[in-house]
Amino acid sequence: MSSLLERHNYDVIVIGAGGAGLRAAIEAREQGLRTAILCKSLFGKAHTVMAEGGIAASMGNVNSKDSWQVHFCDSLRGGKFLNNPRMVELHAKEAPDRVWELETYGALFDRTPDGKISQRNFGGHEYPRLAHVGDRTGLELIRTLQQKIVSLQQEDLKEHGDYEARIKVFAELTVTELVKDGSAIAGAYGYYRETGNFVLFEAPAVIMATGGIGKSFKVTSNSWEYTGDGHALCLRAGANLINMEFMQFHPTGMIWPPSVKGILVTESVRGDGGILTNAEGKRFMFNYVPDVFRGQYAESEEEGDRWYDDQENNKRPPELLPRDEVARAINSEVKAGRGTPHGGVYLDVSTRMTPDVIKKKLPAMHAQFLELADVDITTHPMEVGPTAHYIMGGVEVDADTEATAVPGLFACGEVSGGMHGSNRLGGNSLSDLIVFGRRAGLGAAAYVAGLGDKRPTVSESDLETAGKAALAPFHAEPAPGPDGTTAPAPENPYTVHTELQQVMSDLVGIIRREGEITEALQELKSLRRRAEHAAVEGHRQFNPGWHLALDLRNMLDVSECVAKAALERHESRGGHTREDFPIMDPNWRGVNLVCHLVPGTSDIELTHKPVPTIRPDLLSLFDRSELEKYMTAPELAVLDNPQTPSASGEKA
Amino acid sequence: MSYKSKFKVWRGGADGGDLKDYTVEVNEGEVLLDVIHRLQATQAPDLAVRWNCKAGKCGSCSAEVNGKPSLLCMTRMNTFVPEETVTVTPMRTFPIIRDLVSDVSFNYEKARQIPAFAPPEGVKPGDYRMAQLDVERSQEFRKCIECFLCQDVCHVVRDHDDNKEAFSGPRFLIRAAELSMHPLDSNTHRAEFARDEQGIGLCNITKCCTEVCPEHIKITDNAIIPMKERVVDKKYDPLVWLGSKIGLRHD
Numbered sequence: 001m002s003s004l005l006e007r008h009n010y011d012v013i014v015i016g017a018g019g020a021g022l023r024a025a026i027e028a029r030e031q032g033l034r035t036a037i038l039c040k041s042l043f044g045k046a047h048t049v050m051a052e053g054g055i056a057a058s059m060g061n062v063n064s065k066d067s068w069q070v071h072f073c074d075s076l077r078g079g080k081f082l083n084n085p086r087m088v089e090l091h092a093k094e095a096p097d098r099v100w101e102l103e104t105y106g107a108l109f110d111r112t113p114d115g116k117i118s119q120r121n122f123g124g125h126e127y128p129r130l131a132h133v134g135d136r137t138g139l140e141l142i143r144t145l146q147q148k149i150v151s152l153q154q155e156d157l158k159e160h161g162d163y164e165a166r167i168k169v170f171a172e173l174t175v176t177e178l179v180k181d182g183s184a185i186a187g188a189y190g191y192y193r194e195t196g197n198f199v200l201f202e203a204p205a206v207i208m209a210t211g212g213i214g215k216s217f218k219v220t221s222n223s224w225e226y227t228g229d230g231h232a233l234c235l236r237a238g239a240n241l242i243n244m245e246f247m248q249f250h251p252t253g254m255i256w257p258p259s260v261k262g263i264l265v266t267e268s269v270r271g272d273g274g275i276l277t278n279a280e281g282k283r284f285m286f287n288y289v290p291d292v293f294r295g296q297y298a299e300s301e302e303e304g305d306r307w308y309d310d311q312e313n314n315k316r317p318p319e320l321l322p323r324d325e326v327a328r329a330i331n332s333e334v335k336a337g338r339g340t341p342h343g344g345v346y347l348d349v350s351t352r353m354t355p356d357v358i359k360k361k362l363p364a365m366h367a368q369f370l371e372l373a374d375v376d377i378t379t380h381p382m383e384v385g386p387t388a389h390y391i392m393g394g395v396e397v398d399a400d401t402e403a404t405a406v407p408g409l410f411a412c413g414e415v416s417g418g419m420h421g422s423n424r425l426g427g428n429s430l431s432d433l434i435v436f437g438r439r440a441g442l443g444a445a446a447y448v449a450g451l452g453d454k455r456p457t458v459s460e461s462d463l464e465t466a467g468k469a470a471l472a473p474f475h476a477e478p479a480p481g482p483d484g485t486t487a488p489a490p491e492n493p494y495t496v497h498t499e500l501q502q503v504m505s506d507l508v509g510i511i512r513r514e515g516e517i518t519e520a521l522q523e524l525k526s527l528r529r530r531a532e533h534a535a536v537e538g539h540r541q542f543n544p545g546w547h548l549a550l551d552l553r554n555m556l557d558v559s560e561c562v563a564k565a566a567l568e569r570h571e572s573r574g575g576h577t578r579e580d581f582p583i584m585d586p587n588w589r590g591v592n593l594v595c596h597l598v599p600g601t602s603d604i605e606l607t608h609k610p611v612p613t614i615r616p617d618l619l620s621l622f623d624r625s626e627l628e629k630y631m632t633a634p635e636l637a638v639l640d641n642p643q644t645p646s647a648s649g650e651k652a
Numbered sequence: 653m654s655y656k657s658k659f660k661v662w663r664g665g666a667d668g669g670d671l672k673d674y675t676v677e678v679n680e681g682e683v684l685l686d687v688i689h690r691l692q693a694t695q696a697p698d699l700a701v702r703w704n705c706k707a708g709k710c711g712s713c714s715a716e717v718n719g720k721p722s723l724l725c726m727t728r729m730n731t732f733v734p735e736e737t738v739t740v741t742p743m744r745t746f747p748i749i750r751d752l753v754s755d756v757s758f759n760y761e762k763a764r765q766i767p768a769f770a771p772p773e774g775v776k777p778g779d780y781r782m783a784q785l786d787v788e789r790s791q792e793f794r795k796c797i798e799c800f801l802c803q804d805v806c807h808v809v810r811d812h813d814d815n816k817e818a819f820s821g822p823r824f825l826i827r828a829a830e831l832s833m834h835p836l837d838s839n840t841h842r843a844e845f846a847r848d849e850q851g852i853g854l855c856n857i858t859k860c861c862t863e864v865c866p867e868h869i870k871i872t873d874n875a876i877i878p879m880k881e882r883v884v885d886k887k888y889d890p891l892v893w894l895g896s897k898i899g900l901r902h903d
Contacts (some may be wrong), residue, residue: 049705100778104782108787139709223703258679536697538697546702
């Protein structure tokens, strides 16, 4: 079999072609590496296109008071101080350069009156900070990076007579296994969707940039590709997953009609003046400002409204609290019986802006509601509710190089963890992609250079195992029953997937309880058994049933990590809310929950690990009174006496 | 609310196929892609269809619905009467891979031929200054989600396969216009390229592309016609010709 296998040799393989993957590939290629980009869909269709609001970067074009320090503080507050502080620092410092760089690739952002890049308000950001293009910023980002790659290929054509001499895109290709040589990465194994044929990429470095896991949930803003492939591939290759309990439910997804349930309604709607009301017409967010944010948000509707025009003398309205707070508030309103007919709340711009302004600032939202829900948002409110949107957790990486625990394996973008702590601020995702995408490209280049001529090799037996595993769904037998009988037919992968989504949404959703999470873990165990008996019909060419059967394994792995970590964390923080532990507990702030495989098995083990400490110069950016809300007494004591021995171990 | 509807869906591969009849449940508020997914989950697990965002933003689920190039995710089922048989076929202008999936690599080849954005010399990153009014012209074309429905409907290539070599299609004529109208692009030969390499002369402005564009980009009026005018200006304006000969004009 392996003699027929298509083989390619590259310096670095980038898995995933969204913002992070493409930026990583650009960097790797510019560092002189021969680079392959593997994308699960067509080139330019990655989930990044769905990002609407903007890219957070403290350029200070609209309010010159903005700086990387303010962005740093906002991001740490948003993540409830559980973020990897070094990542937050690099992100805040480098985001402006990465955005300006996009203009040199041809990006066309909306402008300020003096011709600079315009910046808009967003939840949790103190100043207008999001570079944007109407409400289609993600599309602009993906197209710009796609076109930059084309321009690099045009350079290669001139220099080498071949567009693909140094960077090639393999579209509609799914990776099923990472291949290793001892402990180090040696390549990636996968199949072409079009033909179903297998292909091997031999490379000493792999950059994982596959995005998130939303397809494990029933109501999600994520597309079919978001099946946690990268999370699961890295886990199985020996890397650590951290913070998997933190799942962001975006507060505003469409809820009606059922067919569009979960589709994102951009946060810009609120940033530009939209308000949330319940069925009684009350602006309820004023009742949901938590203690840690008290004093930072307006206390009356009048003040909140004045803020849009005068930010110096007023505080922002609580509709612009971080997403976790808003999602929980909506959930509580609906539960208290103040929801809309379809079980959400109202989001209204029609009473806040003229129809012309709405169509200008929110053209995609206007079209989306008109075409999919028959609602004209210039005259009527939108009905919205929370939707599974983003996983803060992911592969543990070194902040500077994005290297994982596995030599040669790097991760960036949504698939990596740490940057956003327990909750990501809107706009920090697109900037994350380009800041850490670039760094992953640099990290991989340095790693490959360090290897010299000592390239890892691939073992033929690993390839045979990978091939057999990928074809297993074509031969799946019915599951054996408890009494020695067998089930009448093998499982349908679509059915198993639907049930998995139901389990995760019902039992490990926005509000979690110990009993339910335990039940979810039981259910996941049984779904895992059933997934092994999921069978597919037909041929290997573009067969979605087969693809789903393979993706199921990844979704089950990541779902188990989410549930295990959610069970373990006895507090509520960011994207993890426990009804039985409703308080944010400073003792848990310094704890990262880590999922990894028990060596030599496929069992997932959970361990505790300290969150990297915040350097004193970064801590000093906060008022002591604010830190008191998050930190334990011993942590504060160290802060007051930095000379004490327990303050050592700071990461320089 | 819910009813059974009749569908004809093209099934097959590169070497042929035909329309297969299906009866599938349809519920209130659904789009055609929902129904295709239900068909996959219940009757035809191996039915090939491309899709990603299901919100009209990625341009993956392009196909032909009753012969009209459309996004499956933006085709509301309430635009058909319940008794109607809905026919779903792959885009006709491109080679078939399987079922509703076609080989759109033609478009990626054409994209690669257009010279990339040429950054202005001597302007550092962060120093780019452009007026909103000026960027808006190109921004209209950058709304393109690359669904390739305009390429599919364009009769220059739809009915004449042999034009594919010489003609880049509407999607890439708007790319040419976008770059040509970019306030800071320093490549001054966009119009000549559109004439010589993209075959803009083959377009006889029937506006079919504009009609099918899910982003409502005015492809013909705002991109192709202005580009045709630029081509004509360059070629036939004697002052431009003279100026370029004696070194006064470089555009």
